[in-house]
Amino acid sequence: MEARDVMTPDPACCSPSDSVKDAAALMANNDCGEIPVVDQSGALVGVITDRDIACRCVAQGKPADTRVEDVMSSSLVTVTADEGIDDCCKKMEDSQVRRLPVVDEEGKCCGIVSQADIARHADEKETGDLVREVSESTEEAASAGCC
Secondary structure (H helix, E strand, C coil): CEHHHHCEECCCCECCCCEHHHHHHHHHHHCCCEEEEECCCCEEEEEEEHHHHHHHHHCCCCCCCCEHHHCCECCCCCEECCCEHHHHHHHHHHHCCCEEEEECCCCEEEEEEEHHHHHHHCCHHHHHHHHHHHHCCHHHHHHCCCC
8 A cells, every 4th residue: 555545635735925824724624733835836845733833833922924934844754655654654653743745756745644544544553553653752762762
């Protein structure tokens, strides 16, 4: 099974200059916790998560019109549509992320694979391993030699 078999295709995206309020509205309207951030050509330049908004905007007292680029996560871990689910799980576990943008050969976002997508399609052991590894605290991961 490949990423294309489980991913959410054509996710809602925003631009770096959009407001955090607009990104949050996209999350609410699309029932998701991460929005890919793309440049004018459609290339993926980052992601903004509900956690980015809570920790880097709201908790710091920044206004709702703060630009996405000021709070987004720009160190990206991505997969291609033809990568296997095992590779997706490994990348999620190694990076301790719950979602991976799927990019095409031009670096444009064409989907997202989430932990939930994998849980709906993978066997119970693989799903359990993924949840456990992604949820491991950074300190535990560092002491285990993962980071």
